[in-house]
Amino acid sequence: MTYKINTLPLLSIEGATGKAKALLEKAKQSLGFVPNMYGAMANEPALLEVYLSAYATFRAECGFSPVEQEVIFLVISRDNGCDYCVAAHSFVADHMSKVPASITDAIRDGRPIDDPKLAALATFASRMVASRGRPSDADVAAFKAAGYGERNILGVILAISVKTLSNYTNHVFHTPVDEAFASRLWKAA
Numbered sequence: 001m002t003y004k005i006n007t008l009p010l011l012s013i014e015g016a017t018g019k020a021k022a023l024l025e026k027a028k029q030s031l032g033f034v035p036n037m038y039g040a041m042a043n044e045p046a047l048l049e050v051y052l053s054a055y056a057t058f059r060a061e062c063g064f065s066p067v068e069q070e071v072i073f074l075v076i077s078r079d080n081g082c083d084y085c086v087a088a089h090s091f092v093a094d095h096m097s098k099v100p101a102s103i104t105d106a107i108r109d110g111r112p113i114d115d116p117k118l119a120a121l122a123t124f125a126s127r128m129v130a131s132r133g134r135p136s137d138a139d140v141a142a143f144k145a146a147g148y149g150e151r152n153i154l155g156v157i158l159a160i161s162v163k164t165l166s167n168y169t170n171h172v173f174h175t176p177v178d179e180a181f182a183s184r185l186w187k188a189a
Contacts, residue, residue: 002171002172003172004172004173004174005040005172005173008040008043008173009039009043010036010039010040010173010175010176011024011039011040011042011043012024012034012039013025013028013034016042018045019045019049020042020043020045020048023038023042023045023048023049023052024038024039024042026052027052033178033180035088035178035180036084036175036176036177036178037084037085037088037166037169037170037173037175040169040170040173040175041165041166041169047165047169050165051162051165051166054158054161054162054165055162057158058155058158058159058162062152062155062158062159063151063152063155064152064155066096066097066098066099067093067097067098067099067103067118068118068121069097069159070089070092070093070097070099070104071099071103071107071113071118071121071122071125072121072122072125072156072159073085073089073159073162073163074086074089074090074093074104074107074108075107075122075125075126075129076125076126076129076159076160076163076164076167077089077163077166077167078107078108078110078186078188079126079129079130080129080163080164080167080168080171081167081171081188081189082163082166082167082170082171082188083170083177083185083186083187083188084166084170084175084176084177084181085163085166085167085170086108086184086186086188087177087181087182087184087185087186088177088178088181088184090104090108090181090184090186091180091181091183091184094184102114103115103118107122108186116146117146117147120142120143120145120146120148121143121146121148123139123142123143124139124140124142124143124148124153124156125156125159125160127139128153128156128157128160129160133157133160135153140153
């Protein structure tokens with residue numbers, strides 16, 4: 001069993017103050033609810049603020065389509081063994097990003113993806129996580145052969161940074177999956 005934070009609560013809007021409260025209110029305004037992960041992160045408002053900013057920037061500015069974004073986030077979360085983020089991004093993939101279920105399920109199950117370009121993206125993201133940002137020349141060549149460029153490598157690094165913040169927070173909090181994502185529960189092997 002891994003360590004579990006037991007002296008800090010999952011904050012709610014009602015239980016938060018200052019910057020934490022403002023960030024949680026903004027999240028509720030945007031999403032309609034406050035995800036449990038945000039309640040965990042809000043215990044260190046700087047963490048939640050950086051996460052929200054980097055997440056939004058990745059989504060808006062890194063040049064990946066919504067489907068590609070979910071592939072990247074799901075692969076990183078699966079590789080990091082984050083039950084919460086795999087469930088949440090599976091739900092987002094299904095309902096918002098319109099990722100075909102065959103792709104989402106392949107990632108969740110650790111199976112190959114049928115789409116060659118998305119498969120190359122998933123493989124590269126996974127290699128970046130496994131190598132701690134030290135891809136081989138062959139890894140980069142395969143990524144480029146699929147149509148990606150060096151700027152996309154930096155986008156994957158941003159995604160890894162974003163998911164590291166959320167995955168690690170969920171690991172130490174053992175964050176319970178929100179009811180909204182419960183249809184896509186996942187358990188790390």
